[in-house]
Amino acid sequence: MNQRFYFDGDRDLKRSFQSMKNLMALCGALCALSLSLQGAQAPLVISEIMAENDSGLVDENGNRVDWIEIQNVSSDIVDLENFALSDNRANPTQWSFPEQSLAPGAFLIVFASGKDRAADQDALHTNFSLSNQGEYLALIDKTEGQPIHEMTPSFPPQQSDVSFGLPADWRMGQPLVMQALREATPGKANASAVLGRLSKIRFSQKRGFQSQAFELSLELEEATARIRYTTDGSIPTEEHGNLYEGPWSIAQTTVIRARAFGDGYLPSRTVTRTYLFPSDIVRQSPDGLPPVGFPYHWGRNRVDYGMDARVVDNPAYQDEWEKALRSIPSYSLVTDMDHLFDLKTGIYANAQEDGRPWERPTSVELIHGDGSKGFQIDAGLRIRGGFSRREDNAKHAFRLFFRDSYGEAKLKYPLFGEKGAEAFDHLDLRCSSNYSWSMGGAPQAALFRDEI
Template sequence: MTRHSDHRNPARRSPIRCGASRLFERWLCGAAIALALLAFPSDIAFAQATKKPAKEKRSKAAAEAEALAFSHTRGFYEQPFDLTLGSADAPGEIRYTLDGSAPSKTKGLAYSRPVAIRQTSVLRAALIGADGGVRASVTHTFLFPADIVRQSPDGFPPPGFPIQWGENRVDYGMDQDVVNDPAYREEIIPALKSLPSFSLVMDLNDLFGERRGIYANSSESGRDAERPCSLELIHPDGRPGFQIDCGVRIRGGFSSMSFNPKHAFRFFFRKEYGKAKLKFPLFGPAAAQDFDAFDLRCAQNYSWSLAGDPRGLFLRDQFNRDLQLAMDHPAARGDFCHLYINGQYWGLFNTCERPEASFAAAYFGGKKEDYDVVKTGGVGGRRGFGGAVAATDGNLEAWTRLITAAKADLSSNAAYFKLLGRRPDGSPDPSLEVLLDPVNLIDYMLVIFYGGNLDAPISRFMGNRGPNNWHAIRKRTDRDGFRFFVWDAEHTFLDPEEDRTGPFPGESQPENSSPQWLYQQCLDNAEFRQLLADRIYRHCFNDGLLTPKHVVARFNKRVKEIESAVVCESARWGDANPGGGFGGGPPRPVRATPDGLEKPAPLTRDKEWRAEVHRLLNEYLPQRSEILIYQLWRQGLVSDLTPPQFSHPSGRLASGAQLSLAAGDGKVYCTTDGTDPRLVGGKLNPTAQTYTGPLTIAATTTLKARLLAGDEWSPLAEARYETR
């Protein structure tokens, strides 16, 4: 492909329910227990037990936990009730707490009568054995939306919560100016049910204690900064969720600092807490089904809690990852949710997979030990802010070999294809290791470019030299090259004219390098540039997923997901910070409070959030792909040749349908065997046929076509047709 200029000079129902008669029949068949004296309602909810394969023995603790019965299950309630607890085949004393701490023989109340539940409550119950040990432990959260919206209306700590969070800025409660606003007062309670809810329940000293609290000491990290907790997933429509005991840490870099009152969390599933994995389809049936860990992220830089930023969108990071996934690449999946901490509403959060070894094993196969996972930032207990590359799993040996090899003159096919484990002619060489997946690298960079990402994989805040916010994964036991993953994509979708295509100085040492440096090195090679032109055409032209129609549709889907929930975020965090946003700005207007103090006016959905959504829908997304194309064209990376146009897009056709191809001056060559009409070096594929007239589609077919004008090939046009 001809280049115009040198690229180096750029211009809710319980999971298990049964009637009382069946329940007692089951219990009485097991043992003559005095539970028959208890008056249970007709619905009794048990702690959900993960179904295990027939050959796998269920642990004694799991069986006992299933027998620890609650008359009401976790979820949303409008009317108060009396909660009855009981145990069946596992005799012992039941003790419970209501303050989030884990009950034990010496902690909590001995259960003797039903517990009155009159408001939002978290109840942790434990079955204490004759030896004084905890034989089973179950937590249930009961949410009453009518009182949630009135939590700490004056901003004072709720009962049991501290006045201070270490050195952190403190913010409690729901802003009644938002709750009572005519625009939101009929919506805010339904809004609490607009998304799934997570309930984090734990000893408050482990969270806010001066010495031990992870929230109070939010900049600490690693296993020493991990505390035990209970985590529940509650669906508002009554679908089964889960409850699991696990470990929790504060996650994040810049956002973990004490000036940010809203922190994000990472949950770890280990045998020491109960179960070694969370086994639940957290991200749907097509995604991983068990997890070692996952994150609850929250908006950071452009958020209302951190800097009072009116550009708070709460979608930026997730939407960037959505784009990479839509490109048919593995990406960290995520969804949106509400979070409660010991029953207190904590705001809008984002569930997120972590691209680490267990993630890789789930999606690519094999064992965790098969993978190298490389990232920027802190590992091994260090809080990181980018600038250093380290291995979270495996080692840096293959990464070092990749970066070292990429320093060669990659204009040579021998040097370039060596990175891909191929001979100079592009054919696989089993004697060479595969270090790079070029299609993944290109598509990853297109997501970076499209979003105008200022902080990944090279950071503007580090002089466009330091790496930041990226992950890479490689399976050592297969012929797989490093794949790159979008991560922490907050500094995006700002200026539609933003140009992050580079080239940037970057760093060429393995410990300081980045995907962008690799991309820039590979641009020296004509085969890489042709592949880049193909991917640009695939995604940015001809109804590709980065064209306005598709990006707007995907963005609007996420907007509708959180539209109601943003009202809750506004009530919780909209007045947390009087600042003018990330990077400065005029302070927001203040309002007088009943006690004569002044508070910043809250940021709201209908004003600030809708304005930012409107800006993206009307200013950024409609023109961004065209601007990006121009930025790449200036570097000679977009072909002037238009690929052949197919008379039918990919999809289903009647058997025998005729398909026409239209193109400009030159010859059109096409294949139906899955190969490319163009071979390495620009040679014609012997299996390619010259297009002379309509093609008959008689069976399922993958059609690939290019235009050849002189010695220049157009980008690849490709479609798949299924016959009916």
Template sequence: MKSKNIHFLLNFAVVIALSLTVAGMWSTNALAAGRKTSRAASPSTGQIVINEFLASNDFGLQDEDGDSSDWLELYNAGDSAIDLSGWSLTDDPAEPQQWVFPDRVIESHAYLLIIASGKDRRSDDPAKELHTNFKLSAGGEYLALFTPDDLNQPVDSFDPEYPQQYTDISYGRYQETQHRYFANPTPGAANDETGAYEGVATGVEFSVQRGFFDEAFTVELSSETPDAIIRYTTNGDAPSETVGDVYGGPIPIGQTTVLRAIATVPGFVPSPTNTSTYIFPAQVAHQPAKPTGFPATWGWYNGQQTPADYEMDPSITFHPDYRDTIVDDLQTLPVLSIVTSRADMFGSLGIYAYPLKHGREWERPASMELFSADDPGFQVNAGVRIHGGTSRNPEKSAKHSFRLYFRGDYGPPQLEQAIFPDTHIESFDKLVVRANLADCWVFGTASPL
């Protein structure tokens, strides 16, 4: 794979031009039901159904380890208890016995909760939790329940897959023959049909696509969902049903702006957040060293605060050799715009404020856009973490690498884009936005290049 120069631009509420040596600047659709199949119950199977599940659990039920794991629930609609010994659950159509039940009985008109944690725990003791050896994909996947007597035909299934899932919103049976999303998950109990959503609001469309600009303009927002209320933000925060301004007409854009928007409709799941970055290169080239509302330091190291560095280097931007061309030069490379809230980046639990922290606990929701002067590119929602080893230390470098994760929790389970056109690889679970440390100007002992 050939090396590729990419103009990395990091966005929060305003464009922050940080230095990255690799490139010179760092800067609905109606309710998706999923195809559901099941067979008629026989005396040996009763009427066992997959009644409800949660595939993106953030603040909901915690398992015995204190983890917010995925979960699913079976319901016995029959009049007799059913012995589930040898029955199986799977998310792989080629492996019907992926996870086999121990000696458990589900009583008539009763519910059985199974934690889809991947921890693979099976116990005959009804007081113990059951844990599958697989997790549920929020991006949608196959899910089926089998008896040991027939591994060709599931008792109940989502085939080929259930639809996209949303954080802390469950999905399950509605009025026996339908399936809907539920605002109030009810693990181990009857589904709360009063909180059922009719569908998912379609995403917000922007009249002006992301890109570079040198004159003021206006942006109009729209959604195909009738009577949708559109909320938007320009400070980097993700809008919600309670966060952001209600759209009432064209939005004026006269400086570098990150515009984020969702559509909400009573009785519908809010649309995914759409984001568009509008860059005014003249402003980026001369943005302030201490922008209003941003912290003056970036974390701690050995008891000392690390000074923040937002501006482009004035010795470059005002140098006689570059000052007349810097604005045009900024538009010659593609832009990677990573957008997240100031709190998630710099706050009391912000990843930049604590760059030495690792793991999923220190991953934050974000938007990624990749575009150039002649191509609006694409936008995708993802998770972002700090990446690296010693480069995480603010003492070594105040400007850190990032790792982007593509999961069903945020949007598509994988990024499907030709990021590197010189290769055949077009599917990514994660990407690393790497800021060099050694052999780089930011490291005091770097050797001459």
């Protein structure tokens, strides 16, 4: 039976537009497709897909790749060898299923990784991957040479770790209305559809340097939603973080990460803000010991935290330190402590490791001491460098990667003035360490070098 999406009259068209309006916050077109099927009696459907899998299901190699879930919605066993998947309308049998059957009501996960594995029936992989920007996708009946489930011209743009599929109350014979789902359920019955994504939390105080205490309030358009916040760099979840109950006083250097949760909605995007109080920055860990939650060491090194009291209390400098702190731009990197210092998975504690497996999510804020506009962007964080990666070196350099899986695909900001580049795929911080300080006191250390 040829099953294609189409708008079913004025009623479905109005319902579709209303669904789109409700879900525009999911990334433009990540919304309910109020599309109907002719007949809707085929035994198989594409019940769920994930086109941007950043923290979910892993394949047999430990990789997080795209996936497609097939469900047998009939009451009979279905021989899969008669079916194919394709993301190319001109090549409908692009990837064929092996000789394998699917029981009534059963689910099958096919990884859309491009690895092209059909022989191993325990882990099937297509020879194509899915575009998170949306693309054509079809389940083909090879005996008829026709699609039995077709997303045309494309499924909508997808967001990280949000699956797209048939809602929990869908039944065979009903129009295939595919929507963003509240949670990904590969190999299991689908979750209910989301009503939308909660709006962005509004902070009453701008990020940056502060000279006096202030009352911080958090606001959200959806009055029934719950806001949770953290001050340790971790991302709030439904169960983790302080429940926001009203304004509170901020009187010292503080990092706030806030996120909203509501029944039937995807959580809001995490908002991160750093508040810097110069008066306590210069008093951080005056004895050199770790602040609460920080490790005593990573690797074979001796860690000396904080500001040197011999400098900040020196009469020659004590009236200059706040002006000095504000005189140059500051970067605030905010991430879960374990992303840096966990002995097995932390990138700072395992600085010689590299590559995408050793990239961790972070918030990046550029803060100017004069109050001029900086930026905040979510990015991927890695250690970079050569000699400085050694475990007996306490300081490591960072590289930031800007990807759409974190948020914005590029950093757009004139970091180097009006005549410099204004868009960046990645950015290095604290590089050329051999030329700024010398761990071993080597005489060839330049101590200062202009970057070209």
